[in-house]
Structure formats: C-alpha cells, structure tokens
Amino acid sequence: xxxxxxxxxxxxxxxxxxxxxxxILTVMVLVVIVTLYPFLNVLAVSLNSSSDTVKGGxxxxxxxxTLDNYRTIFNFGSIxxxxxxxxxxxxxxxxxxxxxxxxxxYVLSRKDFMFRNFLSRYLAITMYISGGLIPxxxxxxxxHLMNTFTVYxxxxxxxxxxxxxxxxxxxxxxxxxxxxxxxxxxxxFTIFWRxxxxxxxxxxxxxxxxxxxxxxxxxFDTYLFNGSNPDLTTLQFELMKILQSTQTGQDAVxxxxxxxxxxxxxxxxxxxxxxxVTTIPILLVYPFLQRYFVAGMTLxxxxx
Amino acid sequence: MQMERTIPAETRTKxxxxxxxxxxxxxxxxxxxxxxxxxxxxxxxxxxxxxAFQKYRPSRSFFEQEWVGLANFVKMFEDPNFxxxxxxxxxxxxxxxxxxxxxxxxxxxxxxxxRNGMFKRFVQTVSYLPHFVSWVVVSGIxxxxxxxxxxxxxxxxxxxxxxxVQFMAKSEYFWFIVVLSDLWKELGWNTIIxxxxxxxxxxxxxxxxxxxxxxxxxxxxxxxxxxxxxxxxILLVLSIGHLIAIGFEKQxxxxxxxxxxxxxVLDLYALKYGIGQNNFSxxxxxxxxxxxxxxxxxxxxxxxxxxxxxESVI
Numbered sequence: 001x002x003x004x005x006x007x008x009x010x011x012x013x014x015x016x017x018x019x020x021x022x023x024i025l026t027v028m029v030l031v032v033i034v035t036l037y038p039f040l041n042v043l044a045v046s047l048n049s050s051s052d053t054v055k056g057g058x059x060x061x062x063x064x065x066t067l068d069n070y071r072t073i074f075n076f077g078s079i080x081x082x083x084x085x086x087x088x089x090x091x092x093x094x095x096x097x098x099x100x101x102x103x104x105x106y107v108l109s110r111k112d113f114m115f116r117n118f119l120s121r122y123l124a125i126t127m128y129i130s131g132g133l134i135p136x137x138x139x140x141x142x143x144h145l146m147n148t149f150t151v152y153x154x155x156x157x158x159x160x161x162x163x164x165x166x167x168x169x170x171x172x173x174x175x176x177x178x179x180x181x182x183x184x185x186x187x188x189f190t191i192f193w194r195x196x197x198x199x200x201x202x203x204x205x206x207x208x209x210x211x212x213x214x215x216x217x218x219x220f221d222t223y224l225f226n227g228s229n230p231d232l233t234t235l236q237f238e239l240m241k242i243l244q245s246t247q248t249g250q251d252a253v254x255x256x257x258x259x260x261x262x263x264x265x266x267x268x269x270x271x272x273x274x275x276x277v278t279t280i281p282i283l284l285v286y287p288f289l290q291r292y293f294v295a296g297m298t299l300x301x302x303x304x
Numbered sequence: 305m306q307m308e309r310t311i312p313a314e315t316r317t318k319x320x321x322x323x324x325x326x327x328x329x330x331x332x333x334x335x336x337x338x339x340x341x342x343x344x345x346x347x348x349x350x351x352x353x354x355x356a357f358q359k360y361r362p363s364r365s366f367f368e369q370e371w372v373g374l375a376n377f378v379k380m381f382e383d384p385n386f387x388x389x390x391x392x393x394x395x396x397x398x399x400x401x402x403x404x405x406x407x408x409x410x411x412x413x414x415x416x417x418x419r420n421g422m423f424k425r426f427v428q429t430v431s432y433l434p435h436f437v438s439w440v441v442v443s444g445i446x447x448x449x450x451x452x453x454x455x456x457x458x459x460x461x462x463x464x465x466x467x468x469v470q471f472m473a474k475s476e477y478f479w480f481i482v483v484l485s486d487l488w489k490e491l492g493w494n495t496i497i498x499x500x501x502x503x504x505x506x507x508x509x510x511x512x513x514x515x516x517x518x519x520x521x522x523x524x525x526x527x528x529x530x531x532x533x534x535x536x537x538i539l540l541v542l543s544i545g546h547l548i549a550i551g552f553e554k555q556x557x558x559x560x561x562x563x564x565x566x567x568x569v570l571d572l573y574a575l576k577y578g579i580g581q582n583n584f585s586x587x588x589x590x591x592x593x594x595x596x597x598x599x600x601x602x603x604x605x606x607x608x609x610x611x612x613x614x615e616s617v618i
Binding site: 141 | 324325328335338339341344346347348349350352362415417418419426432433436438443444445453491521557574578594602618
C-alpha cells in the first residue's frame with residue numbers, strides 16, 4: 001500500500017492533524033475490539049469447563065481449560081453426521097457450481113456465439129425478477145426434491161452473478177490465445193478446459209470462496225426442505241435448532257429457572273463449542289483468500 | 305448492458321443456420337443444459353405468480369385451478385397483520401439505510417486516513433471477518449452479548465450503575481438490534497468497494513489541492529468524497545431497490561415470540577401464511593407485491609439517477 005495521499009511531506013503535522021489521527025485511531029481500535037471480542041469470548045467459553053462457565057464471568061481466556069466440550073459434541077447426537085453433510089454439500093456444491101458458471105461464462109465471452117445476446121439477457125432478467133419463496137417451495141416439492149441431498153446442489157448450480165463476474169474476467173484475456181489454440185486443432189471445449197480455465201484461477205478462487213461460504217453457511221434450505229429428515233440436516237441447521245430452543249427461554253422468560261433448565265439441556269460451553277465448529281473452517285480459509293476477494297468484489301461491482 | 309452484434313455476415317447467409325449450430329456444438333453443449341436449469345429454477349417460479357390469482361390446490365393441474373382474480377390481494381389489504389409486517393419491513397430497511405449505508409462510507413474515509421499500512425491491513429482483515437460467518441452464528445453471538453446473565457453490554461450498563469436491560473425480550477429494541485447486528489456483520493465488507501474507489505482517484509488532484517493550501521478536512525470533503533460520489537450513488541440506487549426486499553433471515557433468527565410484533569416482516573408473513581398454513585395463493589400474493597414494489601422502487605430510483613447523470617445503474 002502506498003502512503004496516504006494526505007501526507008504532506010514537507011510540513012510538520014499540525015495540531016488538527018494530530019487530533020484527527022487520534023480520533024481515527026480510537027475509532028479503529030474500538031471497531032477491532034467490538035468485532036473481535038465476541039469471537040474470542042465464544043472461543044474462551046467453548047474451551048472452558050461447562051460447570052465453571054455457569055458461574056459466569058468468562059471473558060477472553062478460559063478459566064478452567066478443557067477440550068471436553070469439543071469431545072462431547074463429536075459424540076453428540078446428530079452433530080458429527082451434520083458436520084459431514086455440511087462438508088459434502090460445500091465441496092460438491094462448490095465444484096459443480098464453479099464448473100457450470102465458468103462454462104456458461106466462457107460461452108458468453110465468445111462474441112461469435114450465435115445465441116450470445118439472447119443468453120445474456122435471459123440470464124440477466126433473473127437477477128431482477130424472482131418468483132419468490134412460495135412458488136419456489138412448490139416447485140421443489142413438485143420436482144420431488146424434498147428430503148434429498150440434491151436440493152442443496154441443483155437449485156444454486158447456475159449463479160448469474162458469478163457467471164457475469166467470471167465472464168468479465170475472461171473478456172480481459174487476450175483473444176489471440178484462443179485463436180492459436182484453434183489453429184492447433186483444439187475444439188471449443190478443449191480451449192475452455194486447457195486454455196481459459198487455467199488462466200482464470202484468480203477469479204475462480206474468488207467465486208469458489210463465495211460459493212463455498214454460501215454453501216457452508218446455508219441453513220434455510222435445510223429448514224424448509226430437509227428439516228424433517230435427520231439424515232440430511234446440516235451443521236448450521238443443528239446449531240440453529242440448539243440456539244433457538246435455548247434463546248427463547250433464556251432472556252425472554254423472566255424467571256431464571258427456565259433458563260437454568262435449558263442450560264442443563266445443552267450447557268453454554270457446549271453451545272459455544274458447536275458455534276466454534278461451524279465458524280472455524282471459515283476462519284481458516286478466509287485470510288488466505290483475502291487478496292482474491294477484494295479484487296473479485298471490485299470486478300463484480302464495476303460490471304454491475 | 306449493450307452488446308455489439310459481431311456475427312460475421314457470411315456465417316449467417318452462406319453457411320446457414322444448421323452449419324453454425326454444428327460449428328458451435330461445443331458451445332451449445334456448454335450452455336444449453338445450464339440454460340434449462342435456469343429455466344426450471346428461475347423462470348418457472350416466476351410463472352408461479354399465477355397462483356396469486358387462483359385458489360391454488362396442489363392436487364390439480366394448472367388448467368383445473370380456480371381463478372379468483374384479485375381476491376387474494378383484497379384479503380391481504382384487509383388484513384391488519386399485513387400493515388404490521390409492512391411497517392416493520394419499512395422501519396428496519398429505512399433504519400438500515402440510514403445507519404448501514406452511511407457508516408461504511410465514513411469507515412472507508414477513516415481507514416484511508418490511516419498512515420500505518422500494517423495497522424490498516426489488520427483493521428481491514430478483522431472487519432471483514434464477521435461477513436463470512438452465518439447469521440445463525442451471529443444470532444447466537446448477539447444473544448450472548450446482550451444477555452442479562454453474563455452479556456458484556458449489560459455488564460457495562462451495570463458498571464455505570466443502571467438497571468440491566470432485557471434487550472431480546474422488548475419489541476422496542478428489536479429494530480435497532482437487527483440493524484446494528486447487520487452493521488457489525490457487514491461494516492468492513494461494505495467498505496471494500498469504497499476503498500477501491502478511493503484508490504482510483506487521481507493522485508494529482510490531491511497534489512493540486514495541497515498546493516492551494518487545503519488541509520486534511522478539505523481534502524477529504526472536496527477531493528475524496530466527490531471522487532467516490534459516483535459509487536455512493538450507484539449503491540444508493542441499488543439499496544433503494546432493495547428497500548422492501550429485506551428478507552427474513554435476521555428477523556427469523558433474532559426474533560422470538562415476545563418481540564413478534566416488531567419482528568414480523570413481509571417475507572416472514574408470506575412464509576407463515578404460505579407454507580406454515582398451506583395457503584400458497586395468499587403467500588404468493590404477498591411475494592408478488594413484494595417483488596413488484598421492489599422493482600418499481602429500483603426503476604424509480606434509477607430513473608432519477610438517469611435524469612441527473614444520463615447514466616443508468618441497471
């Protein structure tokens with residue numbers, strides 16, 4: 001990063017400069033604290049013995065360190081299976097959607113493609129008009145996709161936003177590469193697979209991150225379509241059930257008896273351990289992909 | 305979004321359509337199946353809007369449905385719950401626009417003023433973090449932070465000698481809780497686009513302003529802010545288009561029976577009547593109104609924008 005353009009190299013900072021710097025610094029530190037504290041608190045509670053957590057007052061360090069909560073949840077009813085389902089839907093959903101979107105994006109980038117204008121408009125329309133929840137629900141039911149794993153993959157397979165994002169990246173690549181491949185006798189699919197895809201790594205990484213995060217974080221499709229099938233629920237959905245069952249009791253009801261009762265069903269530390277398990281995979285990948293998604297965001301936004 | 309037609313003339317006349325189809329068979333294989341998927345999952349639900357004008361019965365085919373005209377809409381406009389949902393939807397989205405839209409701009413301007421590159425990157429990395437966490441996790445965190453037992457917010461309140469507040473049980477706080485947790489989640493993320501717009505500002509403008517004796521405030525107000533105003537307006541137009549389509553995720557996850565009079569939004573209302581009570585036609589009617597108003601808002605906002613600048617956002 002270059003220096004701030006405000007920096008005046010030949011002048012000493014004035015008093016007002018210093019005040020501005022102090023105010024900004026304070027705000028930034030506050031933002032960092034407000035953003036990080038909840039995560040550190042959840043982490044600390046999840047690593048604290050659950051009998052000790054009930055006493056309250058755990059901040060950002062565990063008071064009685066233990067890994068028992070994590071051990072417990074990996075033997076905890078449907079959690080291990082839900083974890084697996086979440087991983088499966090994320091991996092399969094990301095790979096298939098990325099392939100589908102990049103193929104369509106490549107076709108759209110070909111100026112000689114006969115249906116190019118039609119396809120482009122056909123896709124763009126869906127960004128502005130959608131049928132809404134109820135018709136979608138009925139469609140899924142009529143297609144017999146309720147209580148299937150497919151419902152996690154198929155409806156989101158083609159994502160118009162990512163198609164346009166990848167296409168504008170392909171548009172920036174020199175066309176001569178495709179032409180020379182064509183002279184070597186490559187067909188359109190080979191060109192896509194061997195020439196275009198390898199060059200698209202940065203934009204594919206961005207799209208993959210977005211798709212994967214979306215898949216991993218999704219809970220509503222489980223709630224709507226697979227909630228009654230205990231074999232297909234996801235981690236987010238299980239967490240949602242656990243949190244909702246306690247939340248409505250905890251602060252909502254005045255008497256603390258109810259809250260105490262709920263806490264015995266699934267202690268605070270266990271809940272926080274499940275929260276961490278649903279969060280950790282994301283915390284692990286996102287700092288590495290940051291430079292990609294910043295570029296990708298800008299790319300997608302410019303093209304609208 | 306205009307595209308130039310660059311199909312060579314000879315392709316069309318000499319070789320004919322069939323030949324072109326054959327030539328482009330790979331391109332067709334790579335796009336037609338996905339176009340069909342889009343048709344099924346995006347276009348058929350739009351066709352499903354017809355349900356709003358029927359007394360839809362799932363067991364019957366389309367031609368056997370009973371058409372009822374605007375009856376579902378009339379019923380909706382007579383239902384006091386609809387106005388409650390509308391009020392909550394508009395309340396939360398306008399509040400969200402006031403807070404959730406302006407804060408990222410201010411935050412981006414401030415980040416840009418940071419001189420220490422390392423610290424700047426650290427703040428950015430931290431502020432993006434909550435964007436990647438699901439609303440399920442965020443709702444759990446919000447409940448924990450605002451809890452009366454051990455929540456830091458109430459501990460702070462107690463520290464200053466005030467009564468603890470049952471934030472999650474009082475409807476009057478609900479809108480603010482939704483808007484502020486949204487701000488917490490998306491503040492950093494929403495600054496990305498402003499920061500990249502700031503980077504694109506011509507550095508010589510700053511030099512020129514400095515020669516004219518501008519101080520930092522003046523640079524910010526007269527160079528940086530105008531420099532990103534285009535982006536601000538585009539995003540504003542898009543946000544206005546989404547004013548009514550605020551979804552239901554936050555409201556469903558953060559809400560509870562005690563605050564339902566403040567958490568009921570249009571999409572939840574559609575969900576409750578449509579799927580919860582198997583009243584598909586009524587639920588669809590709510591969805592149709594939602595979409596139509598959203599589109600109307602988007603085109604109106606875009607129209608104003610076009611009139612002022614001669615450009616179009618959509």
